[in-house]
Amino acid sequence: MPVTATDVARRAGVSQSAVSRVFTPGASVSPRMAAKVRKAAEELGYRPNRLARSLITGKSRVIGLLVAYLDNQFYPDAIERLSRALQARGYHVMVFLASNEAAEVDGVIEDLLSHQVDGLVMASVSISSDLAGRCADLGIPVVQFNRAQGDDRLSAVTSANLAGGREVARHLVACGHTRIAHISGWLGASTGQDRARGFAQGLEEAGQRLFAQIDGRYDRQAAQDAAVELFSAPAHARPDAVFVGNDHMAFAVMDVIRFELGLSIPDDVAVVGYDDSPIAAWPAYDLTTMRQPLGRMVEQTVDTLLDRIEQGDLAPRRVEIGGTLIRRGSTRPLQED
Amino acid sequence: MPVTATDVARRAGVSQSAVSRVFTPGASVSPRMAAKVRKAAEELGYRPNRLARSLITGKSRVIGLLVAYLDNQFYPDAIERLSRALQARGYHVMVFLASNEAAEVDGVIEDLLSHQVDGLVMASVSISSDLAGRCADLGIPVVQFNRAQGDDRLSAVTSANLAGGREVARHLVACGHTRIAHISGWLGASTGQDRARGFAQGLEEAGQRLFAQIDGRYDRQAAQDAAVELFSAPAHARPDAVFVGNDHMAFAVMDVIRFELGLSIPDDVAVVGYDDSPIAAWPAYDLTTMRQPLGRMVEQTVDTLLDRIEQGDLAPRRVEIGGTLIRRGSTRPLQED
DNA sequence: TTGAAAGCGCTAACAA
């Protein structure tokens, strides 16, 4: 049933390896040969079997994508772009879902290896960070996307989280706030930690201190709880501004502030997020946020990974891309102090 | 560098085929042999090469997932569940992104075939419907997820869109509305059409007629434009309720109604969506919507596909799963008429 | 139950 190169060869009256050459970019074939073979292939509906090709070349042209959850819109957006970019360069993405349980992580490694992926993108903060290291030990090129855990042998592409946190602090101070809190991203992850550190630094540089800080763990529910805790106090005892570690949590925090506690944004409380995920621009949230330049992050991820795979460029790269503060309605305009 | 079955065989002092048997479920090996081989494999860090296995068995245990865009949260959610379910059964998902352009679609088919996917899930409404047919012609099992285009040879899993549309109509009438409009899903797709037809039927059965209908094409921008068109009129000349073809569009419509036109939901206008995507439950939207039972839809998709692949069950299945109306704050409580 | 041998569909020397 499946048409093989041998079938095509027979019909075209040439050798099987000639057929192979016609379908191998960069091989030397005469135009006549190519035409003859392509015609026969067309007639038979032949396409090369990538499994067989991969078995020989040792290259599968498949990139593993490891993610944990897709509820934060930033990630589907990233996956879509990543997948398109790789597809454009002749690769495809195989999805591996993992949570944090050791047993599951082991299984995933088995899967990854047995599928002979050429490389791996880790696009989830909440995955055991030594998984990346173990894959790297086994010789699989790994790029961490939006995280920079682990040792320096691992490549990583992130936005400038430290600088970003600092910029958010400056903005909130410039808006005239004096009781500024932080519901952080997961402090077990580099992104969460860097944003929190940058934020604290920024406040200090402006002569302020954090009013309060709670670990939101990049989890919607945890962020909600944190918001209730922070904003249930009377006006003088609660923050007048809060920086939330990513947009996904910020939406939950805004909902609590407005609909559960009846406070107004930005008049009672200003809110800033991180990511500029698509929903941040929706009028119902209109969230001021640090934009992570997704397009460029994806580009860098793909370049880093494919350079490693195709050029054997072994030096790990740590790419950091500057973000931009996007001012929207969840913070007051400046000079209002 | 890569460890092969032959390496393991040598170390264990057995034949290479014995090693193969140990890693082939259901093959006959003595416990002693198994132990010896597993020990050697462990020591060498061996895992079977799935490419080589697939080349022989003709089964890749890879399922292609064809999607167009991931901006509607319903789909990432579906992908996550689908991928987990398949992973649990020893399969993996390879992502193929396609828009609607003929050239691109052809390229995608080439890719799918050359990667020897065992089956294909089409999870996007906006893809040329004959693509599914062409894959089916080539012998690849195809299941359409959340769409039921094309001829009957294709399996499809959907929710009961006709009944769902009807139920929405009944609900809006019961709430006392009399000028009921519809911003439909894409009318070129079965889901959009069925929901619209069911909705119109439901209104008729209640002695009403559609106040207006615009094709929103499952597109956020188109839905926004439609909302402006419908609701810019003075109170007596505009709808007092609108059924939007999916949640993703409904959010845009709600934003226009509230923030652009300054109307109130549900007092001036009631809004109903379709999907019950995660965001519908967020307080900022609190959207009444027909829930598509995602978990069961995914189960059925996986079962249908794997039965076809593993049992050779060739009869196409058309599964329709009943939805549930989830009442939230975007429609008034009953008896308010 | 085990090993020897053939071959899945292809690429990549090597010769011609």
Added chain:
DNA sequence: TTGTTAGCGCTTTCAA
């Protein structure tokens, strides 16, 4: 430029 040949790492007969 083309054909011949030898495998890639594995599964699967077939004999032993």
